[in-house]
Amino acid sequence: MSDTIFAKIAAGEIPADIVYRDEHVVAFRDLNPQAPTHVLVIPRKPIPTLNDAGPEDAELLGRLMLAAAKIAEQEGIAAEGYRTVINCNAGAGQTVYHLHLHVIGGRPMQWPPG
Numbered sequence: 001m002s003d004t005i006f007a008k009i010a011a012g013e014i015p016a017d018i019v020y021r022d023e024h025v026v027a028f029r030d031l032n033p034q035a036p037t038h039v040l041v042i043p044r045k046p047i048p049t050l051n052d053a054g055p056e057d058a059e060l061l062g063r064l065m066l067a068a069a070k071i072a073e074q075e076g077i078a079a080e081g082y083r084t085v086i087n088c089n090a091g092a093g094q095t096v097y098h099l100h101l102h103v104i105g106g107r108p109m110q111w112p113p114g
Helices: 005-010 055-075
Strands: 018-021 025-029 037-043 082-085 101-105
Touching (some): 005 025, 005 037, 018 037, 018 055, 025 055
Antiparallel strands (some): 037 101
């Protein structure tokens, strides 16, 4: 788990376009953006999927959401609207097994999603 590309980005071992960081989370631009703004927010703590988060991670999960809101404001998409997404396991589209939250905006979003 600590060898995922996201863990290496969080540790500063691999460069990324970092847009936000604090002691708990790191956020960077997605390399395959699905909208004009597409940022991934990851915890520094390695958690493979949302299913692997426990009660002890409740505060950290909240920090991911609060970081998403800060990033949306910073990116200028908060007022118009944005989507947050957490994919869990392959059937939902998760390809990197380090919990991450997508912040997507800058274009109209459709419902239902993919």
